[in-house]
Amino acid sequence: MSPGSPILVLDSGLGGLTVAKAIREVLPHDDILYFGDTARLPYGSKTAATVTTFIRQIISYLRPHDPKHVVIACNTATALALPAIRSEFPDLSISGVIEPGAKAAVAAAGAKEVPTIGIIATEATVRSKAYERAIHRRRHHARLLLRPTPLIVPIIEEGRGTDDPLVKLALRQYLEPLIERKIDVLVLGCTHYPILKNLIQKIVGAKVKVIDSGQQCAEDVARRLRSAGLLRGDSVGGGSIRCFVTDDSPRFKVLASRFIGHEIDSPKWVSPDELYRVALPPQPDLRKAI
Amino acid sequence: MSPGSPILVLDSGLGGLTVAKAIREVLPHDDILYFGDTARLPYGSKTAATVTTFIRQIISYLRPHDPKHVVIACNTATALALPAIRSEFPDLSISGVIEPGAKAAVAAAGAKEVPTIGIIATEATVRSKAYERAIHRRRHHARLLLRPTPLIVPIIEEGRGTDDPLVKLALRQYLEPLIERKIDVLVLGCTHYPILKNLIQKIVGAKVKVIDSGQQCAEDVARRLRSAGLLRGDSVGGGSIRCFVTDDSPRFKVLASRFIGHEIDSPKWVSPDELYRVALPPQPDLRKAI
Numbered sequence: 001m002s003p004g005s006p007i008l009v010l011d012s013g014l015g016g017l018t019v020a021k022a023i024r025e026v027l028p029h030d031d032i033l034y035f036g037d038t039a040r041l042p043y044g045s046k047t048a049a050t051v052t053t054f055i056r057q058i059i060s061y062l063r064p065h066d067p068k069h070v071v072i073a074c075n076t077a078t079a080l081a082l083p084a085i086r087s088e089f090p091d092l093s094i095s096g097v098i099e100p101g102a103k104a105a106v107a108a109a110g111a112k113e114v115p116t117i118g119i120i121a122t123e124a125t126v127r128s129k130a131y132e133r134a135i136h137r138r139r140h141h142a143r144l145l146l147r148p149t150p151l152i153v154p155i156i157e158e159g160r161g162t163d164d165p166l167v168k169l170a171l172r173q174y175l176e177p178l179i180e181r182k183i184d185v186l187v188l189g190c191t192h193y194p195i196l197k198n199l200i201q202k203i204v205g206a207k208v209k210v211i212d213s214g215q216q217c218a219e220d221v222a223r224r225l226r227s228a229g230l231l232r233g234d235s236v237g238g239g240s241i242r243c244f245v246t247d248d249s250p251r252f253k254v255l256a257s258r259f260i261g262h263e264i265d266s267p268k269w270v271s272p273d274e275l276y277r278v279a280l281p282p283q284p285d286l287r288k289a290i
Numbered sequence: 291m292s293p294g295s296p297i298l299v300l301d302s303g304l305g306g307l308t309v310a311k312a313i314r315e316v317l318p319h320d321d322i323l324y325f326g327d328t329a330r331l332p333y334g335s336k337t338a339a340t341v342t343t344f345i346r347q348i349i350s351y352l353r354p355h356d357p358k359h360v361v362i363a364c365n366t367a368t369a370l371a372l373p374a375i376r377s378e379f380p381d382l383s384i385s386g387v388i389e390p391g392a393k394a395a396v397a398a399a400g401a402k403e404v405p406t407i408g409i410i411a412t413e414a415t416v417r418s419k420a421y422e423r424a425i426h427r428r429r430h431h432a433r434l435l436l437r438p439t440p441l442i443v444p445i446i447e448e449g450r451g452t453d454d455p456l457v458k459l460a461l462r463q464y465l466e467p468l469i470e471r472k473i474d475v476l477v478l479g480c481t482h483y484p485i486l487k488n489l490i491q492k493i494v495g496a497k498v499k500v501i502d503s504g505q506q507c508a509e510d511v512a513r514r515l516r517s518a519g520l521l522r523g524d525s526v527g528g529g530s531i532r533c534f535v536t537d538d539s540p541r542f543k544v545l546a547s548r549f550i551g552h553e554i555d556s557p558k559w560v561s562p563d564e565l566y567r568v569a570l571p572p573q574p575d576l577r578k579a580i
Contacts, residue, residue, distance in 0.1 A: 039330065045447070045539070046328070050537045053562065150448050151448060158441060166463060170456055173456060248337055248340075
């Protein structure tokens with residue numbers, strides 16, 4: 001691989017585009033390959049075995065593009081699959097969104113002796129305790145309040161706006177118990193949530209620092225590439241973004257523009273069948289027969 | 291196959307259990323194999339190509355059980371995949387939930403010259419126009435109002451009760467435009483929705499006939515088995531229900547009891563990998579090599 005190799009950004013669907021967008025802002029000359037597993041989304045209610053299988057297939061499929069870095073731009077997949085996937089692909093540089101988010105949360109908590117940090121995320125991310133581990137490793141004395149907020153993703157996917165009373169009610173229901181317990185910091189522990197960041201900030205109040213892990217993740221990727229000597233110079237012009245999806249729905253292109261902030265090319269459809277063929281466990285006898 | 295052969299009931303997840311329950315009430319001596327594709331749910335936002343692939347895999351996997359009938363207990367899968375699946379498995383008896391629902395809706399519309407029939411369903415079911423076709427074939431002069439209601443499934447899957455203000459607000463938002471246009475009949479065009487039937491009936495008012503297609507579907511299955519001479523007698527005692535899932539989450543067993551009305555055995559986990567192996571297109575050379 002070389003500084004010109006692409007960065008892979010993987011997600012269950014659209015949410016990871018908030019991370020891709022942040023990476024484009026920090027590394028405007030890099031090419032990004034974005035994979036949205038839209039045939040099998042969401043990941044947030046599913047188990048580690050299932051999500052790890054899906055991520056393994058996606059990386060196996062995209063590997064021939066010789067990526068200089070792979071970002072698992074989905075909190076659920078980071079929480080459930082990152083350690084297993086790293087050990088299965090030891091020659092690839094792979095990062096997730098939870099460590100950068102945890103680091104930013106601890107920094108935002110500042111000097112307070114025992115800060116209270118709220119984290120909203122999918123059920124699977126909450127159950128995994130990945131945020132507890134990542135935050136407590138950096139700061140032992142922090143009170144953590146985790147809250148699964150499973151309706152936020154479908155609300156965003158439906159395309160509801162922030163003036164919709166149902167959106168406000170859902171956020172108030174989820175956030176009020178955290179506000180009552182006086183959180184100092186709120187981590188948006190799902191890459192979809194930054195779409196509603198302004199409304200969330202308004203509900204929790206200006207004193208609460210709201211952490212968007214996509215932003216932190218992009219800076220983390222830049223740091224990793226810099227230290228590996230893989231930053232791409234600005235002589236090449238603007239980088240490209242190319243998308244892959246497993247369900248070929250016109251929805252993707254429409255909603256994607258809302259996430260990334262500009263029009264994108266039509267994504268390439270990769271059927272789940274194709275993923276399974278690429279990622280089937282090696283069967284030496286069969287291979288010889290072919 | 292024989293009268294003792296099982297009935298297969300297929301769904302993306304839990305919703306089809308409302309149909310399985312109705313089948314158990316109508317055919318209490320029959321064995322049911324229920325398949326919930328929990329690793330890849332929901333189907334309601336996905337395309338025909340994707341959903342047809344999933345249903346093909348599931349039927350290929352369960353086929354060795356020699357089913358006397360297959361019910362696609364999911365409106366989205368019925369709308370997107372039933373005709374293709376029927377032609378791929380010509381020796382199997384396969385039915386869905388839309389024809390029985392449409393038949394019941396037309397019957398409920400009664401003698402009114404131009405009845406107004408509302409249908410709430412997933413985005414994919416609405417887009418497919420399957421309900422329009424099924425109702426207009428039976429009754430040309432009916433005004434149909436279709437409404438995608440994508441949040442209802444995640445609301446039910448989250449386990450929210452009918453006294454939750456967000457559940458009431460979501461249903462009111464979705465149903466009010468139908469009430470204003472004076473529907474005579476409302477079809478619950480998704481097998482999850484009967485869980486909220488009482489609240490839906492309260493919101494639309496007692497004059498509107500609310501159709502639960504699961505009930506109609508069960509009667510349709512009984513009729514088909516009777517005419518094929520495949521009804522199972524009562525000498526064998528109560529039938530069993532055995533569940534299969536693609537994501538092995540403890541959620542399934544817990545929420546399933548809410549749908550089926552009693553405790554069920556732990557489901558058997560069938561990984562999507564296993565499904566792909568069973569359903570890979572035949573490759574004669576490879577088969578010889580094995």
